Amino acid sequence: MSVTGVEGEERHDFTKEESRQIRARSLTLLGSLVRPLWGRIILTIVVVVVSTAAQVAGPAFIAFGIDNGLPAMLEQDWMPLGVAVGAFLFTGIIGAVLIAWYTVLTARISQAILIELRKRVFLHTQRLSLEFHESYTSGRIIARQTSDLDAIRELLDSGISQLVQGGLYMAFIAIALFGLDWVSGLVLFGSLIPLWFLTRWFQLASQKVFRQTRTASARVIVHFVETMTGIRAVKAFRKEKRNAKEFGGLVEDYRYANERAINLFGIFDPGLVLIGNVTLAVVLLVGGLRVAGGSLAIGALLATLLYTRSFFAPAQEIAMFYNSYQSAAAALEKISGVLEEQPSVPDPTGPIDLWKAKGAVRFDDVEFSYKEGRVVLPHFTLDIPAGQTIALVGSTGAGKSTLAKLISRFYDPTSGSVTLDGVDLRQLHPKDLRRAIVMVTQEAYLFSGTVADNIALGKPEATREEVIAAARAVGAHEFIEGLPNGYDTDVNKRGGRVSAGQRQLISFARAFIADPVVLILDEATASLDIPSERLVQEGLQTLLADRTAVIIAHRLSTVAIADRVLVMEHGRIIEDGTPAALISGTGKFSRMHAAWRDSLV
Secondary structure, three states, X not given: OOOEOHHHOEOOOOOHHHHHHHHHHHHHHHHHHHHHHHHHHHHHHHHHHHHHHHHHHHHHHHHHHHHHHHHHHHOOOOHHHHHHHHHHHHHHHHHHHHHHHHHHHHHHHHHHHHHHHHHHHHHHHHHOOHHHXXXXXXXXXXXXXXXXXXXXHHHHHHHHHHHHHHHHHHHHHHHHHHHHOHHHXXXXXXXXXXXXXXXXXXXHHHHHHHHHHHHHHHHHHHHHHHHHHOHHHHHHOOOHHHHHHHHHHHHHHXXXXXXXXXXXXXXXXXXXXXXXXXXXXXXXHHHHHHHHHOOOOXXXXXXXXXXXXXXXXXXXXXXXXXXXXXXXXXXXXXHHHHHHOOOOOXXXXXXXXXXXXXXXXXXXXXXXXXXXXXXXXXXXXXXXXXXXXXXXXXXXXXXXXXXXXXXOOOOOOOEEEEEEOOEEHHHEOHHHHHHHEEEEEOOOOOOOOEHHHHHHHHOOOOOHHHHHHHXXXXXXXXXXXXOOOHHHOEOOHHHOOOOHHHHHHHHHHHHHHHOOOEEEEEOOOOOOOHHHHHHHHHHHHHHHOOOEEEEEOOOHHHHOOOXXXXXXXXXXXXXXXXXXXXXXXXXXXXXXXXXXXXXXX
């Protein structure tokens, strides 16, 4: 059951059947989280039951002391009062010690659940295919790991304790009250009817409101993350005012959703107080009349009043539990929705090992379309012999990048097959596939760490000598040596301490050290200036030697090193030949090359 609607927007307007399925999914997730902790949970239950019983016993000992201890004192018998006081102190100490133990136990259980849930979300989102990440924004994933998990943490840290302790306290008080004075017990029992209706109303009314609250919270986080991530574009296009207006609207929606939740709670909490005060007044009236009539001792009346007043205090805590519960339940629904997502590019159940790939790639009657349904590659067939370098050119939307993504198996064909050395990519083990095929994109992403660390991503066990050799091969060694700490320079977040061209050279070195049999360059030289591009051209000769290469480039200077050029249009190949043959012809590539040459004059 997807929690997203049009264009990835998160939904909260579910039908009853959808809500039932979502709750079932959330409960299944919760069950898998608590199942390994049953031993701790049972111990915690025992501790809280004993501690609650000790706390509830207090008023009964007070009643015993008043009704039996005080009259005995008139006859110089201190024993009954001493027993009452001693028992009261003993149960108080036992209750305090067990509550402390209970607090530690619940904290450990909640942290164990949260750690497991964080790991699952992180690992699962990494396993999901590129298609998911292109439709499910990074801001929403961050919201799952931050605000949603914080809502669950709040429930586990305090909400569950409030519910368990409060519920047991109310149950034990009811039992003690019936045992002490059944008439007062019946009065208390009668108050449960309006209490149930009030609680049920709050539960149903708040369920949708708290879903809206979680959705509004996620939208605020998404907008903030996307604005900060694209801050350069925001500054360049003076988008600050528009962003501020949009963010203000999202914050206002969040405020409105929280206001609705607070309004509901503002009715529920006073309702509990009113029911408690009315019940206490009735118990006092009925009990006072019975004391006057001699059918009830005054100590017992005092105990019944203490029990009645204590009975409704946990009810207010349970109200707080509903507050955190609804928020956490909505958060768990969204997290379970992410964990329910399945990779659109699944791992093979019986992978075929490909230890010595040669690099022959074939598209066999491939048809491919994205989620929106538009066919990008209609019945596409192509043979790329091992060791051949081909260049893909064409207008934007012609299908060049889609072809590269299919070779890298970021997506699977809608029909047909893409093979490597005759083996369908869907049958290859992911490790073999990633070892054999490497893509270098226009956005040369660098992780926090040193330059050497980023180059060694292509081969984690690489020595420093191998890292330096890879950098030399692609022409990156000179600029790296000029950095403050050379290869040990920290590139900072996303490579912010090096230029776009330098990031691209580092990514080339990373690809070189990985030594794939198939290398894909998707607009990989677009960020380079002319001097850097000329330097890289030499490195590319080394990088592409003895391997199959697919180059997607608008710069025709990069295309010149290809053995073969494919001109694509609307997902089809309209020209196929060597660069020289196509340049000398009268087709589209010849016109593109002439226009490019004229632009250099």
